[in-house]
Amino acid sequence: MKITVLAGGVGGSRFVRGLREELRRRGSAHAEASGTDAAATADEVTVVVNTGDDLWLAGVRLMPDFDSLLYALAGVNDAERGWGRAGETERVSAELREWGVGWPWFTLGDLDLGTHLARTAWLREGLTPSQVGERLQRRWELGVRLVPATDTEVDTWVETADPDAPGGSREMHFQEWWTKHRAALPAIAFTQRNLDRARPAPGVVEAIAGADAVILAPSNPVVSIGTIVAIPGIREALAETAAPVVGVSPIIGGAVVRGMADACLSAIGVETDAAAVARHYGARAQGGLIDGWLVDDADASAVAALEASGLAAKAAPLWMRDPDSSAAVAGTALDLAARLRD
Numbered sequence: 001m002k003i004t005v006l007a008g009g010v011g012g013s014r015f016v017r018g019l020r021e022e023l024r025r026r027g028s029a030h031a032e033a034s035g036t037d038a039a040a041t042a043d044e045v046t047v048v049v050n051t052g053d054d055l056w057l058a059g060v061r062l063m064p065d066f067d068s069l070l071y072a073l074a075g076v077n078d079a080e081r082g083w084g085r086a087g088e089t090e091r092v093s094a095e096l097r098e099w100g101v102g103w104p105w106f107t108l109g110d111l112d113l114g115t116h117l118a119r120t121a122w123l124r125e126g127l128t129p130s131q132v133g134e135r136l137q138r139r140w141e142l143g144v145r146l147v148p149a150t151d152t153e154v155d156t157w158v159e160t161a162d163p164d165a166p167g168g169s170r171e172m173h174f175q176e177w178w179t180k181h182r183a184a185l186p187a188i189a190f191t192q193r194n195l196d197r198a199r200p201a202p203g204v205v206e207a208i209a210g211a212d213a214v215i216l217a218p219s220n221p222v223v224s225i226g227t228i229v230a231i232p233g234i235r236e237a238l239a240e241t242a243a244p245v246v247g248v249s250p251i252i253g254g255a256v257v258r259g260m261a262d263a264c265l266s267a268i269g270v271e272t273d274a275a276a277v278a279r280h281y282g283a284r285a286q287g288g289l290i291d292g293w294l295v296d297d298a299d300a301s302a303v304a305a306l307e308a309s310g311l312a313a314k315a316a317p318l319w320m321r322d323p324d325s326s327a328a329v330a331g332t333a334l335d336l337a338a339r340l341r342d
């Protein structure tokens with residue numbers, strides 16, 4: 001089966017790891033039952049990764065969501081912090097601070113910097129970001145294919161209230177707003193650069209068009225999924241695919257599971273609520289993005305209204321605490337997609 005997932009970094013990593021685990025389990029169960037080789041019927045998973053969080057800093061190109069997925073799938077991630085490498089040291093970052101290069105509040109770990117240096121070297125040699133992504137993935141057996149949503153630099157900028165000039169506003173890179181200000185400065189608008197000339201990276205439209213199921217991971221609906229679908233051609237590919245499109249709610253019981261997506265949602269006038277995010281994405285039959293929507297059991301009361309509004313909705317446990325619970329969430333998403341296909 002071909003599955004295409006649209007994902008941001010942290011929620012996306014947990015979900016895709018769960019999906020990989022669930023598919024392995026289903027593959028071995030099927031192989032055992034039919035006496036065939038699990039590898040012969042291997043599923044193909046393509047993850048279309050948000051690039052709106054990307055930035056140039058200290059002379060290197062960072063792709064935080066891509067790297068979060070890369071590290072998590074390779075098993076070399078710092079699971080506690082949610083970004084960067086496990087066993088990281090910060091010697092270079094301390095030196096950069098002394099030189100006044102980069103942002104003093106944004107840490108580039110030594111191992112992580114190795115990735116940024118390699119990426120930047122290959123970009124300077126003329127490779128595109130998706131070609132660089134392909135090279136980075138060759139180091140590990142990820143079991144899925146990661147593709148940046150676009151090769152164009154569509155870094156997200158945030159217009160916020162200006163803390164130094166009451167009544168005024170200022171613009172800053174998403175990472176400054178998110179990391180330095182912890183999303184606490186009220187956001188007025190999010191804008192991705194270069195959207196007018198951005199195109200989906202090679203393979204993205206094909207992965208959506210040729211999928212048996214498309215899944216929107218429980219990622220930030222505004223700056224992660226929102227950036228991916230803002231790239232001209234991706235929303236259209238989602239509208240046209242014959243595959244069911246199923247979303248997994250990143251909101252449980254009126255609160256974000258992790259991160260600060262509530263600050264992004266309120267900026268665009270969407271309530272921090274599972275059903276409100278589903279309505280924001282909209283039913284594909286009515287020009288929106290999704291056919292099905294998974295909510296947590298805590299939000300089960302929203303299912304009937306969602307179904308009445310033209311979405312296939314289902315409530316299930318959505319907390320991804322460990323490999324088993326993450327695999328179960330992915331399995332429920334696959335089952336909802338199968339129900340829609342039938």
Ligand code: FO1
Nearest residue numbers: 009010053063064067083105106107108179
């Ligand atoms: N997040 C932080 O809160 N502080 C940091 O110093 C920081 C450094 C960093 C370096 C590389 C990278 O790929 C990610 C990094 N992050 C850091 C995470 C990142 O800012 C955001 O959490 C994501 O972009 C939002 O998904």
